[in-house]
Amino acid sequence: MFRILESQAPAKQTATDTINTLSNRLQSATLLEDRRAAIQGLRSFAKIYPASVASGALRPLINCLRNDREDVDTIKVVLESLLMLFSPDESSVGYPGSGWPNWVC
Numbered sequence: 001m002f003r004i005l006e007s008q009a010p011a012k013q014t015a016t017d018t019i020n021t022l023s024n025r026l027q028s029a030t031l032l033e034d035r036r037a038a039i040q041g042l043r044s045f046a047k048i049y050p051a052s053v054a055s056g057a058l059r060p061l062i063n064c065l066r067n068d069r070e071d072v073d074t075i076k077v078v079l080e081s082l083l084m085l086f087s088p089d090e091s092s093v094g095y096p097g098s099g100w101p102n103w104v105c
Helices: 002-008 015-028 032-048 050-067 072-086
Strands: none
Touching: 015 032, 015 050, 032 050, 032 072, 050 072
C-alpha cells in the first residue's frame, strides 16, 4: 500500500527549480501582492542559496525596485533580499572558501 502512495507522490523540486519558479512569478505577476509573495520566497532562499538566487533572480529583483518604487513594503523586502545576496553568512551554500563564485565576492 505504501509503495503505491510513494509511486504517486510528485517529484521533489530542487532549490534551483523553486528559485526559477519564483523568479518567473516575480516577472509575470500583475498584482503587487503576487510580486511581493514571490520576493518573500526569494528572500527565504537568499539566506541559504545566495548564488542561485543571484543568478536566477537578480534582474527581476532590480526591476522590481524600479517598477514598485512607490510601495515601501515591497522595496523593503527587495532590499533585504539583495543584502542577503551580497553579504552571505557562514551557513550559506558556497560560502567563501568552499567554492563561492568569484563574481559575487
